[in-house]
Amino acid sequence: MPLPTPATTVESPHKPRTRQYREDLNGLRGLAIALVVVFHVWFGKVSGGVDVFLVLSGYFFVGSLVRRAEAGGSLNPLPAFKRVFVRLFPPIAAVTFLTAAAALVLLPRTRWAGLADELTAVLGFFQNWQLALTSSDYLAADGSVSPLQHLWSMAVQGQFYLVAIAVVLVVASCVSRTRPELLRPTLTLVFGAFAVASYTYAAVMSGHDQAWNYYDSAARLWEPSVGALAALMLTRWNITRVRAWPLALKTALGIAGLASILLCGFFLDGAEQFPGPWTLVPTLAAIALIVSGAGNKTWTAQVLAHPVLSQLGSFAFALYLVHWPILVFALVVTGRPEAGFVGGTLIIAASLAVAYGLRMAVEVPIERDAPARRPILLASVVGAAVIVTGMFGWQAYVGSQSTGQRAADTLDIPTHPGALTLTDGVSIPEASMVPSIFDAPLDLPITTLDGCISDFQQIDIVTCTYGDVNADRAIALAGGSHSEHWITALDELGRSNGFRVDTYLKMGCPLVAGESPTVSDVPDCAPWSSAVLDRLAATTPDFVFTTASRPSPDGPGDVTPEAYVEVWHELEQSGIQVLAIRDTPWLHHDGVPYRAIDCLATATSADHCALPRADMLSDINPAWEAIAELSNVQLLDLSDGVCGPDLCRVTEGNVLVYHDSHHLTASYVRTLTPELGRQLGSATTWW
Structure with missing residues (x-):
């Protein structure tokens, strides 16, 4: 499942808001994470919230890169890589460290080796390939499922960020000095080609090898690329044109998008059908909400901008990280196949509390460049090193206890x-x-x-x-x-x-x-x-x-x-x-x-x-x-x-x-x- 972009990947809601800030899209992020959590905990299904995150990540991230390039920002990719690392890595490292500690207490030692492989894959941003090679199914949780299985999508999103940085900076370096007006058209062609090629590949693979297709970065690339296209094409001039659309048209577009996202998880089986052709439903629904809310505030934009959804969107990233391990460990402790209504309610409440704590303890100090920023970054790197060292140590022990032969x-x-x-x-x-x-x-x-x-x-x-x-x-x-x-x-x-x-x-x-x-x-x-x-x-x-x-x-x-x-x-x-x-x-x-x-x-x-x-x-x-x-x-x-x-x-x-x-x-x-x-x-x- 793709990660919700941290609230400050483009623009922090805690900073002074400019006219580019979209409160409705922050609320859309909140709605998406709510769907993800609810469908995981109570329905054991993959919801359309997954794909909304991918579209929004492409929209926000590529839009931010292009604005920097147009403003004459540095074309050195290292600062962009650093920003991605600083935003993503510390929260992920904190959650993997806490998950590893909980696993040592709650899981049998026969499961530690597999979890150790996943820990390394998560921290190295390649877990999607590790799970694809082991053919893991991403369906309902129970006590036998990995508490880190959901983080495969972090690898997909991180890989897209690296591709986007490279593409934008290469194109910008080629056209910025001679024909700067060609920057957006050229990037539109590049990301459009990515979207078409990736969508075609996903459609073909969905009928051939769905288990691989679900995790494959190549099959997922078209979704954030569609978001990138929206960012490239929705310029100030185009927003002015959108303002001129009849309000009824924009409202209808927004209602169709919102209804599609809300109902997607009930009518589509994401684990079996995404990222194939049916993924167009949540993807285009997200685009509909991006476009219909641009310029004037439609009814759906006002609903999404509600303080509850907006606040939820501000720590969607943290909530995504913590809800799955809390669910899995709760099922391990209870020994039940599903959470049930009461148990699920408690799991969701615990997830909200832990996610809010993670945001305030890790994300906010980093966003605000607080004095704790450097110690947090150092602790995340040291914690990751401890995890990797422990993984190699345990794998060595298992190797010493195994004959390596078929008995x-x-x-x-x-x-x-x-x-x-x-x-x-x-x-x-x-x-x-x-x-x-x-x-x-x-x-x-x-x-x-x-x-x-x-x-x-x-x-x-x-x-x-x-x-x-x-x-x-x-x-x-x-x-x-x-x-x-x-x-x-x-x-x-x-x-x-x-x-x-x-x-x-x-x-x-x-x-x-x-x-x-x-x-x-x-x-x-x-x-x-x-x-x-x-x-x-x-x-x-x-x-x-x-x-x-x-x-x-x-x-x-x-x-x-x-x-x-x-x-x-x-x-x-x-x-x-x-x-x-x-x-x-x-x-x-x-x-x-x-x-x-x-x-x-x-x-x-x-x-x-x-x-x-x-x-x-x-x-x-x-x-x-x-x-x-x-x-x-x-x-x-x-x-x-x-x-x-x-x-x-x-x-x-x-x-x-x-x-x-x-x-x-x-x-x-x-x-x-x-x-x-x-x-x-x-x-x-x-x-």
Whole structure:
């Protein structure tokens, strides 16, 4: 989410106001931050306030640069860079330092390494790229979300400022002495080209890779560029012309803009649609308010200039910085998936209080060049240095505690029997848990390491072969990551029993028929599944191995979605047999997922991380009823190898069961191989 520009980026409301000062636009900034906070806290959505900030940042910042250049100011870029640093860095450094301190107290140590990476990325103004590379989703907050995730947009805005400084100063140096009247026209052409190219890129990428597109600076550049164009074109002469417009026209334009901004978050899904074409709604709405309020005060300009909105706009930057970590840490403490009305009200009140304190303690002394200005700047730099030093220190410690290898490759079954303690009654010797809490994220299926699974945005089918690659008998492993995590056992069984395993896998996408938004929210899941079913009908493997159930969305236990059953019907019509395996439990507390390693990092006993089996699995496999009219489906159920009679634990037989909140470690699946082999042999009659 883009940062609201600090109130003094162009002109401080505490300084004498000139006729260029727009109280209504300061109020628009206040309205935008109000929408951001309210939609985050109470609705778990991205609002149009995000894009209003980007437009205003381009409008104010480029307008300020151009006025300086026209007034004959220095063309040395260093003072401009310094002004940006002084305005942005101290508040950001203060919030990151306080967030890091709170994280040390409230978050398990298994989350510190990821947070350390984000701290460095925030302070280095490149967090948007760090999050894009890790495919983080910016949706509703809960206790498992990073308290710094919202600051990726600070990087986008900071990057735009640097580009704008370079562009304005280069153009100004070229034309100021010879043809100064060409400064605005030339800059209008440059920023217009930026806007067109960036908008086109964003529109294309929104249908190709939305997760990357959301964070990509290139896809966001058009929004502040549109604001820059407004600043370049709204000269005093043009404002005079705007004054001559009929008041009814300007009022209608302002009302349309204000209504669009207020309603945007209710009707558009910013996380899925921005910064693509639908972003024109809040962007053009902001431009409408900029233009309609120029010169004469329209009704909407008077509303936006209300003292409440204006005051809120004066510390919008601070409020943006603090509201998200306060929300996330509140959910960590309460353990709830959402704040609720009362809790949300308290979070908003706390955010307002902390933001006001941050503004008065950090921003105001810097703006007014108070005696405390230099100590504040020094403290921000020292605090940032402490954060970065601590990050490298912790990363070094984690590295010393990690083997850096996939534990499944070297697992010693006699000392680490894992699931065999449940399925075969093997005794548990004294040994440390494998993988460790620091090695767990590395204990992944070989298909992930080989790149043999389509990612969230990829619609192309990726196929690899495991097991006995030369065998005639074939099992097609198809579906999402919950099909994928069985590859460790299937690969071993294939090599020892003479069958190959052909994989058809896509992240977050179980094999479904038709549109199934309740099963998967991955946009390309349905077309990808359809293409896989066509491929399976053409290749006719002996069996298709896929999941048979998933957690119930309405309560305890698990269910078999109708979309799965439709797939089995289609495969039956193609003459293909199905091996449908019951899904493994997903770890969560009251709807909030938690990682096994996070729980183990703070729990006094591994049993404290366990969940009642009755909450995770229905008494009877729900797929039995679903296959009553099907003759081509054989059910596999390894629930007794994952859960005991009463509890589903996160560690069994000295082996960690989950590498996150719902995917089995490759090591644990290795220990499930004998039981899967028994059930698979019976179902296929191959051995």
